[in-house]
Amino acid sequence: MSLLYLDRSVAYRGGVTKPQQRRRTAKERILLAADDLFYSEGIHSVGIDRVIAHAGVAKGSLYYSFTGKDELVHEYLTHRHGKWAERVTEGIESHADPRARVLAVYEVLGALFAEPDYRGCAFMNAIGEAAPDSVEARAAMTFRSWVHKLFLDLATDVGSAEPQQLADTLVLLYDGAVATAQMDNAPEAARTARRTAELILDNAMCASVEADANDGMPSPLVGEVSETG
Amino acid sequence: MSLLYLDRSVAYRGGVTKPQQRRRTAKERILLAADDLFYSEGIHSVGIDRVIAHAGVAKGSLYYSFTGKDELVHEYLTHRHGKWAERVTEGIESHADPRARVLAVYEVLGALFAEPDYRGCAFMNAIGEAAPDSVEARAAMTFRSWVHKLFLDLATDVGSAEPQQLADTLVLLYDGAVATAQMDNAPEAARTARRTAELILDNAMCASVEADANDGMPSPLVGEVSETG
């Protein structure tokens, strides 16, 4: 099939002036295909034969570009992480008010949930089918660190008295929205999370004011709760 | 190995007077092994050879008791559903006050998260690695219906003005706790969820009172929120 190669030659040269038009590298196409299939069907459910078929690429190209499926999985997850972080950051940076910046995260979530092929958090899904010390688990840990830092920074900027506690709650609302949206196919979970976040923010502010006024007396929000477990 | 059969004969007879001591049926042991392995390592990651080895049972016994892996997966999930529903119901029924009954769910969650082998929601994990129209997806739908009915009933009993909206939020907190606890290995997520639920309940009650007082004016909780997605 010299036609394919002709196509490719055009693509390679075009990269200098119009990089977005060039034919994708085999590695890129493999990663795109893996992203598509792993996310929509699960990592263990998709064999490399499916991946290369979907990418329109020879098996040799996969093992030329990646050491094996593990590395492909790792790059799939880091790719997901990067794209999502970029998207969330964009949403946050479009607002100046600290409170609006917090709520922006749930609005980005809402947009994500509305996408027809939304199938939950890639890291959550990956962890659910992987061993504790796997590539998936490690990538998920990195992702979670990012999530926590994100919300802790936002909670700090918002001026909460207990930024860590506020951040924990915001993370919980984030995870809840993600999980509910997936399991119930319910994009409106983002709204529910956002609405609850507003309530939490109001109360966190209120609590800090109360704490100032009450001279250190623990507010209801901060007070210890009896837990059975 | 006649020893094995001797063992089994003792077990079978003992069933009448001391049913808890009898040797388990092959089917029971298979289901237990499947429950253990599927939950801790994922369904696709565990082959039937692993299951029968873990159960200490011959392969023929599996296909004598189940039509195939699909049926085993189905029974694994319905078994999980039943056990969890029982546990939650117990926790709820130990309280009379409607508000305490709601919070009891998050206390049961806290106890679950504290178990050393907690690895998230079996249905969430199953869905994450399964096709949209699979056995897993169907079992998950049934489970989710139960979850929603649970919280809608609780929200109604608590006397909220908008029980459906309250229920949606409680479900989101439930899912958030489950997901956060798994991904961060953070059992304290149950507390965070419980604390937030208390806040929501206060506000829901407050809102209904306000609604009565304000003669139909929408309270902040009920008001529409601008959503981007």
Place this chain on the structure above:
DNA sequence: CATTGTTTAGACCGATGTGTATAACTAACA
């Protein structure tokens, strides 16, 4: 005792899994 339902061990099947090997071709570049 004979029957019936349950369980075992193990051989076996075809399909699919990841990964390797080879030989040829293309494209870019020195």
Place this chain on the structure above:
DNA sequence: TGTTAGTTATACACATCGGTCTAAACAATG
């Protein structure tokens, strides 16, 4: 022009997958 990196097609090795089959042993019951 020759070299090298990237890519293709294909065959193959080897393990594991879900599942079938058989022959035999055991257990409970009538």
